[in-house]
Amino acid sequence: xxxxxxxxxxxxxxxxxxxxxxxxxxxxxxxxxxxxxxxxxxxxxxxxxxxxxxxxxxxxxxxxxxxxxxxxxxxxxxxxxxxxxxxxxxxxxxxxxxxxxxxxxxxxxxxxxxxxxxxxxxxxxxxxxxxxxxxxxxxxxxxxxxxxxxxxxxxxxxxxxxxxxxxxxxxxxxxxxxxxxxxxxxxxxxxxxxxxxxxxxxxxxxxxxxxxxxxxxxxxxxxxxxxxxxxxxxxxxxxxxxxxxxxxxxxxxxxxxxxxxxxxxxxxxxxxxxxxxxxxxxxxxxxxxxxxxxxxxxxxxxxxxxxxxxxxxxxxxxxxxxxxxxxxxxxxxxxxxxxxxxxxxxxxxxxxxxxxxxxxxxxxxxxxxxxxxxxxxxxxxxxxxxxxxxxxxxxxxxxxxxxxxxxxxxxxxxxxxxxxxxxxxxxxxxxxxxxxxxxxxxxxxxxxxxxxxxxxxxxxxxxxxxxxxxxxxxxxxxxxxxxxxxxxxxxxxxxxxxxxxxxxxxxxxxxxxxxxxxxxxxxxxxxxxxxxxxxxxxxxxxxxxxxxxxxxxxxxxxxxxxxxxxxxxxxxxxxxxxxxxxxxxxxxxxxxxxxxxxxxxxxxxxxxxxxxxxxxxxxxxxxxxxxxxxxxxxxxxxxxxxxxxxxxxxxxxxxxxxxxxxxxxxxxxxxxxxxxxxxxxxxxxxxxxxxxxxxxxxxxxxxxxxxxxxxxxxxxxxxxxxxxxxxxxxxxxxxxxxxxxxxxxxxxxxxxxxxxxxxxxxxxxxxxxxxxxxxxxxxxxxxxxxxxxxxxxxxxxxxxxxxxxxxxxxxxxxx
Numbered sequence: 001x002x003x004x005x006x007x008x009x010x011x012x013x014x015x016x017x018x019x020x021x022x023x024x025x026x027x028x029x030x031x032x033x034x035x036x037x038x039x040x041x042x043x044x045x046x047x048x049x050x051x052x053x054x055x056x057x058x059x060x061x062x063x064x065x066x067x068x069x070x071x072x073x074x075x076x077x078x079x080x081x082x083x084x085x086x087x088x089x090x091x092x093x094x095x096x097x098x099x100x101x102x103x104x105x106x107x108x109x110x111x112x113x114x115x116x117x118x119x120x121x122x123x124x125x126x127x128x129x130x131x132x133x134x135x136x137x138x139x140x141x142x143x144x145x146x147x148x149x150x151x152x153x154x155x156x157x158x159x160x161x162x163x164x165x166x167x168x169x170x171x172x173x174x175x176x177x178x179x180x181x182x183x184x185x186x187x188x189x190x191x192x193x194x195x196x197x198x199x200x201x202x203x204x205x206x207x208x209x210x211x212x213x214x215x216x217x218x219x220x221x222x223x224x225x226x227x228x229x230x231x232x233x234x235x236x237x238x239x240x241x242x243x244x245x246x247x248x249x250x251x252x253x254x255x256x257x258x259x260x261x262x263x264x265x266x267x268x269x270x271x272x273x274x275x276x277x278x279x280x281x282x283x284x285x286x287x288x289x290x291x292x293x294x295x296x297x298x299x300x301x302x303x304x305x306x307x308x309x310x311x312x313x314x315x316x317x318x319x320x321x322x323x324x325x326x327x328x329x330x331x332x333x334x335x336x337x338x339x340x341x342x343x344x345x346x347x348x349x350x351x352x353x354x355x356x357x358x359x360x361x362x363x364x365x366x367x368x369x370x371x372x373x374x375x376x377x378x379x380x381x382x383x384x385x386x387x388x389x390x391x392x393x394x395x396x397x398x399x400x401x402x403x404x405x406x407x408x409x410x411x412x413x414x415x416x417x418x419x420x421x422x423x424x425x426x427x428x429x430x431x432x433x434x435x436x437x438x439x440x441x442x443x444x445x446x447x448x449x450x451x452x453x454x455x456x457x458x459x460x461x462x463x464x465x466x467x468x469x470x471x472x473x474x475x476x477x478x479x480x481x482x483x484x485x486x487x488x489x490x491x492x493x494x495x496x497x498x499x500x501x502x503x504x505x506x507x508x509x510x511x512x513x514x515x516x517x518x519x520x521x522x523x524x525x526x527x528x529x530x531x532x533x534x535x536x537x538x539x540x541x542x543x544x545x546x547x548x549x550x551x552x553x554x555x556x557x558x559x560x561x562x563x564x565x566x567x568x569x570x571x572x573x574x575x576x577x578x579x580x581x582x583x584x585x586x587x588x589x590x591x592x593x594x595x596x597x598x599x600x601x602x603x604x605x606x607x608x609x610x611x612x613x614x615x616x617x618x619x620x621x622x623x624x625x626x627x628x629x630x631x632x633x634x635x636x637x638x639x640x641x642x643x644x645x646x647x648x649x650x651x652x653x654x655x656x657x658x659x660x661x662x663x664x665x666x667x668x669x670x671x672x673x674x675x676x677x678x679x680x681x682x683x684x685x686x687x688x689x690x691x692x693x694x695x696x697x698x699x700x701x702x703x704x705x706x707x708x709x710x711x712x713x714x715x716x717x718x719x720x721x722x723x724x725x726x727x728x729x730x731x732x733x734x735x736x737x738x739x740x741x742x743x744x745x746x747x748x749x750x751x752x753x754x755x756x757x758x759x760x761x762x763x764x765x766x767x768x769x770x771x772x773x774x775x776x777x778x779x780x781x782x783x784x785x786x787x788x789x790x791x792x793x794x795x796x797x798x799x800x801x802x803x804x805x806x807x808x809x810x811x812x813x814x815x
Contacts, residue, residue, distance in 0.1 A: 008198070035199075046207050062377075072356075222346075370687075425487045444665070446468070482659055609627065
């Protein structure tokens, strides 16, 4: 086919592996009028110089599933298309050369078991039998995953292209996209150097060019280009075709076999950003000059592992730029700024591993308007305000690249690009010993060091109890026994107002929001399968006005979900007021005593019951007080204009001194909420979990004759029962639970922990996870089992609980 069509159902921009895979999968879904446009030749951007390792295991179950799909696809693609792909499932080895790395590898093995992957732990000598060329003098142990492999990037892309054409898609090379035609916020056409193609859906898979192109239309894609080098040797004696891929993170390097020689590359701690002023025009099938001086640090590390490299002939040192992201994960999904503009980019040098699955997911997203499963960790909507600034994105991405093979510590915080967004209380809290973490650019106090005890407000990372454990315990106990004040100014806060605001929210929210002014409603927002897309609090502040509060990291996602689900023609407007409102959260049994000392308003239980909000006066400020909790104690969130934050904070702290009030941070919140059984969106609940599976069915308005999005699916599931059910697990306090530990019921694997931590009041380690059974799960079924958790490949006994560990009657919350 040589003539460019004038219309198409979907247009894909970019002919690398992700774009071609998307075309392949769309065509398989029946979208035979899909058109892929590549400005030069297929693979000529960055795909052609990829190293081609295909690993599967990630810390997220669904990303692991997506990579597993790639493996399944690559296993059959050559037979389907008749084109060689260079794919071979030769397995993957990962080494550990110190005790901390060995602890990490054992945790990774447990994660693999949780997700249904085979991963076995090996001794150094067993690993050497699989990889005879390596020196194992410093190796403590290794993990082997037999289903990992490697592929030839160009060959596998060409095979996918043939499969796409066989299924009906059209692919045009040497066709440059110049512009998009957009009318009233809707895509109308793609403009190329060879003509106009009318279409309504565009999928941008343009690799490192994606950010600049998408920005022309107001779409933010946070990625930048980084130099990435690898070496290819001549044939080396002993290198066989079935040699597994090898990752040696303690030496920052990876290896794979190629034509009897080795490919060796890695992730240096001082990476080099590329194209700071923009990608040069005409850059295709192009490489950068080899930087032997920079590569030398990796070569020295590699020689200690593979001595044969010292005498091996070097074919090439390839230096190819690739797109990397600020958090090391790829970017996929429909852009919140432009309807029907989809993105698949920023693959952080694992585009070949992700290519098959990412193309499948993008195609499903375009086809059905939703991903095949929860892809939040890769969703384009996980980004926000700081990510519009390319300098900030580059600064953070340099750190992410440099940490690619460093230890993935629990609770690790990024260091770069900080501070970015600061609460008005930042300086005060810093002086009082706050150790800050960061989310979506916001500095948030994680815990407070007591300098009189010799504590320093700095995290010391470990797979055991970390240095903040005792400090968080103090904050936890203060919240339970006296009071704690949390700075939660980073909460995302929206206002929906207008004559149709109630109608809009009644449709979007699964709980009943048609309540009197001054009422708070905890609710989920469901998709059409009853999966939980948002989990938030809505306050009715007027007949036609609602105040919506959600988590810091969900600002872009939740705003987009609400906005796109307001029915067409409704007269209401959604505003983001996050930056104008500070939030002080006062919690604990002494909270009423403290608040009473700074306000003349009646805050008695009779006048101000749980689940209500009203304005109160504090130190010259009108604060909106929300009587709600995420820690399981009496308390209020005080939402107030930012200019009053320091004055109100000082007044509360002064009044609280005699009552034992302390500053507290987000790690205490996590411990407190685990004891109380509150769910966290993004881990415990999400689009793959329904209210009835997660124990939140009480917040769904099925008893009322009110239509809402997801109602039919929720009703059907309630009637039919569920096949997974969330439960709480407790075990010995010496066991460190982090999430992703495997759950065994009566000796059979039934799921994994979605979150884990420690409960200082109950004195036990706590985890939450779903017990699965294809035949159905009930509370009685869960409680009838005997349970163990696999933690770092070791099984430990645990107890199961179906109710809150702390204050199940809610008497403290409603005191």
